[in-house]
Each structure stands twice: as C-alpha cells, then as structure tokens.
Amino acid sequence: MVKAVVLGASGGIGQPLSLLLKASPLIDELSLYDVVNTPGVAADLSHISSPAQITGYLPADDGLEKTLTGADIVVIPAGIPRKPGMTRDDLFKINAGIVRDLVTGIAKFCPKAFILIISNPVNSTVPIAAEILKAHKVFDPSRLFGVTTLDVVRASTFTAQITGEKDSRKIVVPVIGGHSGETIVPLLSLAKPACDIPADKLDGLVHRIQFGGDEVVAAKNGGGSATLSMAFAGFRFAESVIKALKGEKGIVEPTFVYLPGVSGGDEVSKSLGGGIDFFAVPVELGPQGAVKATNPIPTINDNEKKLLEIAIKGLKGNIEKGVEFARAAEPAKL
Ligand SMILES: NC(=O)C1=CN([C@@H]2O[C@H](COP(=O)(O)OP(=O)(O)OC[C@H]3O[C@@H](n4cnc5c(N)ncnc54)[C@H](O)[C@@H]3O)[C@@H](O)[C@H]2O)C=CC1
Numbered sequence: 001m002v003k004a005v006v007l008g009a010s011g012g013i014g015q016p017l018s019l020l021l022k023a024s025p026l027i028d029e030l031s032l033y034d035v036v037n038t039p040g041v042a043a044d045l046s047h048i049s050s051p052a053q054i055t056g057y058l059p060a061d062d063g064l065e066k067t068l069t070g071a072d073i074v075v076i077p078a079g080i081p082r083k084p085g086m087t088r089d090d091l092f093k094i095n096a097g098i099v100r101d102l103v104t105g106i107a108k109f110c111p112k113a114f115i116l117i118i119s120n121p122v123n124s125t126v127p128i129a130a131e132i133l134k135a136h137k138v139f140d141p142s143r144l145f146g147v148t149t150l151d152v153v154r155a156s157t158f159t160a161q162i163t164g165e166k167d168s169r170k171i172v173v174p175v176i177g178g179h180s181g182e183t184i185v186p187l188l189s190l191a192k193p194a195c196d197i198p199a200d201k202l203d204g205l206v207h208r209i210q211f212g213g214d215e216v217v218a219a220k221n222g223g224g225s226a227t228l229s230m231a232f233a234g235f236r237f238a239e240s241v242i243k244a245l246k247g248e249k250g251i252v253e254p255t256f257v258y259l260p261g262v263s264g265g266d267e268v269s270k271s272l273g274g275g276i277d278f279f280a281v282p283v284e285l286g287p288q289g290a291v292k293a294t295n296p297i298p299t300i301n302d303n304e305k306k307l308l309e310i311a312i313k314g315l316k317g318n319i320e321k322g323v324e325f326a327r328a329a330e331p332a333k334l
C-alpha cells in the first residue's frame with residue numbers, strides 16, 4: 001500500500017501533478033491538500049479509472065492531519081510562483097512560512113514519510129524543512145529531497161536540440177548544485193552518451209539550463225512560472241522514489257539533499273571544500289530513501305570547476321538564510 005500526498009494540490013503544478021499521480025498504478029491512495037479548491041480537484045480526479053482512492057481536504061476540520069496521516073510520500077508544490085523581474089529568492093518571504101508550517105504538520109502526522117520539496121526557493125526551503133524536522137527530533141536525511149529534476153529534464157531537452165538527438169530521454173546529463181540560476185551546474189562533460197557540443201554553443205547551452213525557468217516566466221508574462229514541465233519532472237522524481245521504496249534497484253536521480261546525513265555525502269562535502277551542507281548530486285534511491293550520494297566532482301572539467309565555484313558562493317547564503325529563518329521560528333510553530 002502506498003499513500004501519496006500533494007500539499008498545494010490546487011495550484012498550477014499541484015493539479016497536473018495530482019493527475020499524473022492519480023493515473024499511476026503505483027499508488028493506492030492519493031490525498032490532496034490546499035487552502036482552496038481541493039474538494040473540487042479531488043472530485044474531478046476521482047472519476048479517473050485507476051487504482052488510487054482519492055481524498056481532498058481544506059485546512060478546516062483538521063484537514064492537514066487527515067491528509068497527512070498514513071502518508072508514505074508527501075510532495076510539496078505549495079507557495080507563490082515568480083513573476084517577471086523576480087528571483088526565486090524574492091519568494092522566500094511568503095514561501096518560507098508556508099513550508100515551515102506544512103513540514104511542521106509532516107513532523108507531527110507522518111514523520112516517516114518521504115518529503116519532496118518543490119516550493120521555491122528550494123535552496124532555502126529544504127534547509128528550513130530540515131531544521132523543522134530536527135526541532136521535532138524526527139529528521140531522517142535519507143527521506144528529505146529538494147526536487148531538482150526539472151533542471152535535469154531541461155538539460156536533456158536542450159542538449160538534444162543541439163546534438164540533433166530526436167528522443168531527448170536518451171541523453172542524460174547530471175546536474176548538481178542548487179536550484180536557481182548560477183547555483184545550477186550542468187555537467188555536460190559527463191553526459192551519457194557522451195555529447196559533442198560545439199565550442200561556440202557550450203556557454204549558451206549552460207546558460208539556458210541555468211536560466212530555463214526565466215524563459216517560462218517571461219513567456220507567461222505575469223501568469224506564473226513552469227507548471228506543466230514541473231509536474232512532469234515532479235512526477236518523474238516521485239515515481240522513482242516510490243519504485244525504490246517498492247524494491248526496484250539501481251535508481252539514481254540528482255536531488256538536493258543534506259550531505260552530512262547521506263552515505264557518500266561527506267566525500268561530496270570535501271570536494272566542495274567544506275561549509276556546504278545541502279547540495280544536489282546524483283543519489284541512489286532505495287526502500288529507505290537516499291542510499292548513497294555519488295560524487296562526480298573529482299571528474300569534472302576546468303570549465304565546470306569554475307561554474308561550481310560560483311554556485312557554491314550563491315548556495316551558501318541561500319542555505320544560511322533558510323536555517324536562520326527556521327531557527328528563529330516561534331516555538332508555537334514547532
Ligand atoms: N523546484 C522546481 O523546480 C520548481 C518550483 N516551482 C515552485 O513551485 C511553487 C508553486 O508553483 P505554482 O504551482 O505555479 O503556484 P500556484 O500559485 O499556481 O499554486 C500554489 C498553490 O499553493 C497553494 N497554497 C498556498 N499556501 C498554502 C498552504 N499554506 N497550504 C497549502 N497550499 C497552499 C495555493 O492555494 C495554490 O493552489 C512556487 O513556489 C514555484 O516557484 C515552480 C517550478 C519549478
């Protein structure tokens with residue numbers, strides 16, 4: 001039996017993500033939560049002929065507790081998206097509190113669930129979640145993930161457009177670091193199969209992967225940020241976590257994790273020169289969540305080393321901001 005939960009299920013990401021989860025035969029129960037519209041979204045999805053039994057709750061009448069109780073995996077796309085001219089960090093003011101409160105609910109009602117954080121800024125919301133879970137003495141680093149899959153999906157898509165590969169799924173590019181602009185570090189030198197990117201196209205490709213989110217924000221022109229591609233990516237990562245939970249072996253996905261708590265994380269930390277606790281690297285998944293962080297850093301090329309240096313600087317501040325916010329949270333919220 002697998003119970004999946006979406007917090008923020010009525011939103012631009014939440015609805016298509018819930019659709020994909022409802023359609024998945026891997027899920028037996030799907031529970032949706034949002035501050036608006038969840039009964040309607042749940043009623044609509046309930047007509048789909050698939051195994052998952054579906055419920056939808058609002059905050060009233062202990063809705064969060066009812067949603068989360070018994071959950072095995074909780075995906076969080078709750079929070080406001082960017083408009084043109086905003087950075088992901090500009091979302092911190094509102095989304096930090098939303099993530100703090102929702103993770104407090106997880107700590108109370110389903111402390112063993114896998115937690116997949118989509119809400120931006122991921123570089124800060126994941127450290128917030130970790131601190132809240134620590135304060136409740138239920139933090140298991142192998143079960144907390146920042147979802148960076150959209151960067152990996154973009155890397156495949158945009159690289160394929162240059163190499164001419166028609167099926168972009170066949171190109172796998174590890175993407176490490178964080179999830180915003182220059183903290184995103186695509187490792188094109190480690191693409192599988194090896195890709196020959198013309199020298200005059202390399203910088204442009206790296207930039208497009210790092211700032212792909214901006215393309216969508218600009219095109220939506222005030223109507224939000226990536227939702228459909230994010231639902232695709234979020235579902236892909238959730239599906240990988242569930243498949244690993246069910247015993248499938250050899251599943252590796254880049255994801256933003258707490259390095260000191262994951263096997264292999266210390267080696268990554270050392271390669272980063274220390275002082276960075278959260279970082280996205282390819283992580284092997286198993287029934288207990290993150291089994292092993294792999295460390296591609298010793299094999300990257302000089303150009304990628306430069307990108308990494310810049311990423312580390314930005315990431316440190318984002319992580320500290322999240323940790324400080326969570327530590328200052330009123331005890332009542334904990
Ligand atoms: N990790 C990633 O790669 C990506 C992350 N995002 C982020 O995902 C988040 C959501 O984006 P969209 O779905 O486009 O936004 P949206 O505004 O369409 O949906 C957000 C939903 O969250 C709900 N919500 C707000 N406060 C809540 C609370 N306390 N409890 C439960 N639900 C709550 C809203 O009612 C709304 O339905 C944003 O922060 C965005 O920046 C977006 C794309 C990619």
Ligand SMILES: O=C([O-])CC(=O)C(=O)O
Pocket residue numbers: 081082088120150212213214216217225226
């Ligand atoms: O750009 C944004 O704000 C949303 C996001 O994280 C992405 O599309 O990668």
